[in-house]
Amino acid sequence: MKKPRTVAALEDLGRVRLSRTFFFRNFLYSEVGNLYGVPNLPDDPELAIAVGRRLCTELLQPLFDSFGALEIRSGYRSRRVNALCHRRKHNCASNERNYARHIWDAHDQDGCAGALACVVLPWFADRYAKTRDVTPLAWWIHDHLPYSEVQFFPRLAAFNIGWRDIPKRRIESFIGKHRVLTRPGLANHEGRHGAYYRGLPRLERCG
16 A cells, blocks of 8 residues: 555545554544644555554554543654654654654664554543542553553543554653653563552453
């Protein structure tokens, strides 16, 4: 598949199914792209589709099946959209830092492929509004999903979650003072952590 240059081609890209629930179109919306009139389209749709499928089938679909509704706050970003977002200081990292993350159709400096999305789980957002604690979800993800990286944010307990062909297995929180919740080498990284997420749904995989 080539970079879409017609409405029909863009519609075809949007119809590509990434998992049982998610289609590529779900990840193309960009407030920055809309505000500044910059199309948010991949230069390499084949790579974007391949890593998007891994993100969706291995991470987002299990979250959806287990917690119910999953809202996408930010998905795929083109190089052009991400560079504009970074330049205008709209909470976007540089292109180099977002390759194989929000910029799905580019390998990172290590030659790895990957994809990342910022999402909200309404079920957990309601719980977070009362507890202000994201660690139960952090440990649930750590124990159940093959994530590469997760970053939690204050509003609605939104979080980045990314797949990468060589995972980093790092979870951070930007709620209050920035802290690393776990990463390889920390004493808490290994083993199971079920005591932290009692009351959260069990992992569901509905096909």
